[in-house]
Amino acid sequence: MILELDCGNSFIKWRVLDAGTLLIVGEGVVDSDFALLQGLKALKGLSLRFCRLVSVRTAEETGELIASLKGAFNVSVVCAAPAREMSGVRNGYEEFERLGLDRWLAMLGGFHLAAGACLVLDFGTAVTADFVAGDGEHLGGFICPGMPLMRNQLRTHTRKIRYGDVAAEQALESLAPGRTTVEAVERGCLLMLQGFVLTQMELARSYWGEEFVVFLTGGDAALVSGVVPQARVVPDLVFVGLAMACPLS
Ligand SMILES: Nc1ncnc2c1ncn2[C@@H]1O[C@H](COP(=O)(O)OP(=O)(O)OP(=O)(O)O)[C@@H](O)[C@H]1O
Ligand SMILES: CC(C)(CO)[C@@H](O)C(=O)NCCC(=O)O
Numbered sequence: 450m451i452l453e454l455d456c457g458n459s460f461i462k463w464r465v466l467d468a469g470t471l472l473i474v475g476e477g478v479v480d481s482d483f484a485l486l487q488g489l490k491a492l493k494g495l496s497l498r499f500c501r502l503v504s505v506r507t508a509e510e511t512g513e514l515i516a517s518l519k520g521a522f523n524v525s526v527v528c529a530a531p532a533r534e535m536s537g538v539r540n541g542y543e544e545f546e547r548l549g550l551d552r553w554l555a556m557l558g559g560f561h562l563a564a565g566a567c568l569v570l571d572f573g574t575a576v577t578a579d580f581v582a583g584d585g586e587h588l589g590g591f592i593c594p595g596m597p598l599m600r601n602q603l604r605t606h607t608r609k610i611r612y613g614d615v616a617a618e619q620a621l622e623s624l625a626p627g628r629t630t631v632e633a634v635e636r637g638c639l640l641m642l643q644g645f646v647l648t649q650m651e652l653a654r655s656y657w658g659e660e661f662v663v664f665l666t667g668g669d670a671a672l673v674s675g676v677v678p679q680a681r682v683v684p685d686l687v688f689v690g691l692a693m694a695c696p697l698s
């Protein structure tokens with residue numbers, strides 16, 4: 450079996466594939482290395498041979514995770530590494546190694562699936578946009594705070610913005626002007642995200658007309674999918690790129 454990991458800033462997304470069929474035999478989202486090991490150990494009949502992972506965490510944190518995986522399961526681990534060019538995509542950063550590897554893999558996956566120009570939008574802790582032209586040239590991208598960061602900044606830097614997760618979820622059932630604090634904040638932040646998406650779409654159209662595919666990924670993709678009905682929502686886009694960057698043989 451193959452273990453795949455996407456180690457983001459807040460969560461680790463994991464899944465286990467059968468090495469023969471490549472079917473998913475287990476998956477989850479966890480908030481710590483410990484919870485990951487627990488989740489894996491709970492899988493019946495687990496026999497891991499290989500692990501491939503991408504991390505946007507520090508080398509030290511990633512090293513610790515790799516050490517505990519090797520200790521617990523005796524797997525060989527490969528990590529996605531920065532590249533100037535791969536699978537027909539050319540990294541557009543001035544210093545290619547500084548581009549977040551989750552963005553890079555999502556672009557590889559997107560360009561492969563689109564077989565042409567694509568706009569890749571990822572809604573995690575941070576929100577990112579990346580533009581890949583039809584010839585594989587990465588034109589660059591944008592990074593801004595995601596929903597969790599926007600609402601937490603407001604909570605942290607104001608005295609009177611306080612509410613719980615249940616209220617937050619209920620507040621998003623409509624986008625009318627808020628009549629409570631939770632409605633005003635949650636709807637305001639969501640409108641910022643949706644506005645961001647529409648701006649990215651305009652930019653993509655200015656480059657490519659209608660000739661591009663837009664991908665939405667990341668935990669909060671569903672919050673914005675309504676404003677881009679033509680978008681392809683691909684929750685495992687980073688994993689698509691991970692398999693391309695870290696083939697097993
Ligand atoms: N099962 C889940 N567990 C945790 N968060 C989830 C889950 N499903 C959706 N989410 C949403 O996903 C968001 C986190 O996104 P995601 O997991 O893509 O990124 P992340 O690991 O936090 O950060 P990064 O951008 O560094 O990858 C949270 O805001 C949360 O609302
Ligand atoms: C932007 C995030 C946090 C998104 O997960 C990640 O891709 C990252 O840490 N990137 C490094 C900075 C950059 O991409 O320019």
Ligand SMILES: [K+]
Nearest residue numbers: 457551571573
């Ligand atoms: K991510």
